[in-house]
Amino acid sequence: MFIQTEATPNPATLKFLPGRVVMPEGTFEARSADQAGASPLAERLFAVPGVAGVFFGHDFITVTKADGEWQHMKPAILGAIMEHFMTGAPLFREGAGMDEEDGEEFFDAEDAPTVATIKELLETRIRPAVAGDGGDITFRGYRDGVVYLVMKGACSGCPSSTATLRHGIQNLLRHFLPDVREVQAV
Numbered sequence: 001m002f003i004q005t006e007a008t009p010n011p012a013t014l015k016f017l018p019g020r021v022v023m024p025e026g027t028f029e030a031r032s033a034d035q036a037g038a039s040p041l042a043e044r045l046f047a048v049p050g051v052a053g054v055f056f057g058h059d060f061i062t063v064t065k066a067d068g069e070w071q072h073m074k075p076a077i078l079g080a081i082m083e084h085f086m087t088g089a090p091l092f093r094e095g096a097g098m099d100e101e102d103g104e105e106f107f108d109a110e111d112a113p114t115v116a117t118i119k120e121l122l123e124t125r126i127r128p129a130v131a132g133d134g135g136d137i138t139f140r141g142y143r144d145g146v147v148y149l150v151m152k153g154a155c156s157g158c159p160s161s162t163a164t165l166r167h168g169i170q171n172l173l174r175h176f177l178p179d180v181r182e183v184q185a186v
Contacts, residue, residue: 001082005074008134008154009164013053013064014074015134015154016081021059023091027136028056029152040089044080048073055135055153056091062134062153106141106148115142117177122149126169130155137169145181147173 004017028039031053036042041061042054050068054061063077107115119139130137135155141148147170155164170183 001085003078003081005078006134008062010064010134010154012066013062013134013154014070014077016061016063016077017059018061018081018085020085022061023056023058025058027152028054028092030054037093039092041081041084041091044084045077048076048080051077057131057134057136057153060131060134064154105139107143111142114177114179115139118142118147118173118180121173121176125172130164140186145179147180147183148186149183151185 002019004019006015006017008015028042030036030039030042030046033043033046036046036054039054039056042056045051045054045061045063050065050073051063052066053064055064061081063073065073122137122139126137133154135151135153137155138150138152139147140150149165149169151165165183165185170180173180173183
């Protein structure tokens with residue numbers, strides 16, 4: 001099994017590509033060892049000293065470090081991923097799985113057409129690009145011209161996430177929806 005690695009815009013996060021589907025649909029994020037309990041693979045990764053976060057996407061895994069150097073952590077992370085896939089263990093324990101939405105969506109009923117357009121733009125133009133960097137962005141709400149988004153994986157805590165939100169996503173949404181004034185991370 002050959003696992004490729006890629007840098008992400010977040011220097012504390014590295015993207016691992018195992019050459020197979022990790023999650024057929026949805027995403028999973030664990031920001032602590034306690035949250036990793038749903039997944040044997042996430043638990044293995046949190047057993048590596050210095051690991052602070054794990055994110056599963058369609059065909060990638062991103063690992064965020066709290067401290068330590070990638071050159072020391074990377075072999076142990078590669079070993080944990082390889083061991084998991086070679087043993088054929090399930091990605092999740094029975095009854096556990098994808099992220100539930102991180103809270104209820106909120107928007108006024110009269111904004112439903114605007115929200116539908118925002119979600120379509122997120123799905124077709126933004127999420128594929130963000131997944132390429134090892135992360136994900138999901139819709140949380142819309143109120144008074146402000147779009148609220150949840151950033152996950154490599155995007156969470158990334159130094160360039162503010163630029164991504166302000167200059168990338170905000171400009172794109174404003175282009176298609178003049179009512180959008182601002183984009184904020186939740």
